[in-house]
Amino acid sequence: MAAHQSRGHMGHHHNHDTTLLTSSDKHDAAVRITRIGLYVNLGMAIGKGVGGYVFHSQALSADAVHSLTDLVSDFMTLATVAWALKPPTDRFPFGFGKVESLGSLGVSSLLLAGGVLMGWSSVIELCHLYAPAAADLLSTLGLAGHGHSHVHAIPNIQAAWLAGASVLVKEWLYWATLKVARERKSSVLESNAVHHRVDSLTGIAALVSIAVSNVYPTFSGMDAVGGMLISWLVIRAGWGNTRKALVELADAGIDPEVKGKVDRAVKAALESRALPGELRGVQGVKAGQSLYIDVELALPGAVTVAETRETEEVVREGVANRVRGARRVRVRFVSAEERGAGFAEEFISPSVSARSTPEPEEHHHDGHDHGNGELKKRR
Known part of the structure; x- marks a missing residue:
């Protein structure tokens, strides 16, 4: 490309x-x-x-x-x-x-x-x-x-x-x-x-x-x-x-002009194949000459996995053909009946910590404790 x-x-x-x-x-x-x-x-x-x-x-x-x-x-x-x-x-x-x-x-x-x-x-x-x-x-x-x-x-x-x-x-x-x-x-x-x-x-x-x-x-x-x-x-x-x-x-987001091109490409691709889908959001980053783009689509709840797969391929091909430099297009599907926080939902909340569900203690097989007792106390 x-x-x-x-x-x-x-x-x-x-x-x-x-x-x-x-x-x-x-x-x-x-x-x-x-x-x-x-x-x-x-x-x-x-x-x-x-x-x-x-x-x-x-x-x-x-x-x-x-x-x-x-x-x-x-x-x-x-x-x-x-x-x-x-x-x-x-x-x-x-x-x-x-x-x-x-x-x-x-x-x-x-x-x-x-x-x-x-x-x-x-x-x-x-x-x-x-x-x-x-x-x-x-x-x-x-x-x-x-x-x-x-x-x-x-x-x-x-x-x-x-x-x-x-x-x-x-x-x-x-x-x-x-x-x-x-x-x-x-x-x-x-x-x-x-x-x-x-x-x-x-x-x-x-x-x-x-x-x-x-x-x-x-x-x-x-x-x-x-x-x-x-x-x-x-x-x-x-x-x-x-x-x-x-x-x-620093992975700054793509500029509004590129977002507009992606928006038009996605809508044109869906219309050309008469596929359901509401475009909810577009984001992406630029790395050299390559663009890594995320698209959020809202689909009816009755859509099957096979149909979402077809929609994903159509959207990816449409963006690749219309947006110069598009190297990767990831499609995120959400329910049309729900209104979420968009791409922000993909980030793990700061309130979630690995310490709340610690992994099992690792035991060494050389017959020595290696301070595991002390580690338990600290936890």
């Missing part, structure tokens, strides 16, 4: 349909434009990183980290998808979806740290330019390396060519991806197109900061300011992805 992953990025969702990255159909337009985007991110991460170092541009270096955020996320998806979609085992009865959540947490944490370090580097550069005393203090505290900046105040104008080229390439990717998205009516590709547009805007920010620093040397710190701005975008994205991974690992 194809799976779908959504990752928060700078205020929007960067969505990837895994099949677009792993498909062997190189002639498919959607697969081709997605692969091109991946290769472009790789080239830009390397090119901007080298260019930022050679041309001494904080803004270009920060933009390289920004390109790296998406590149690493793409490779993380490719690296974990096969493992995360393995079938459940006796030891892991709910499958391996959390593997992807763990991988996402590790990668996003690293990117968050990278954005913080890049932003801090820009702050240090501004201190060297406009607050030498503060720079010396930070150096004394070991927070700013050596007491002199190793980055020129004004970046080499050649860095502007790299920034400008990235803007043009990303704009082309935006329109090319959007064209395929509209032809296919694909929300995944449309989201990727928007992401390319955002990358283009960060490239413009780097280009402007580099140009201003060279045209108006008085604003020599403009490049560092641009680096701080882009670093903030990376930090925001890194924190959003880190928070999302933590929420998934």
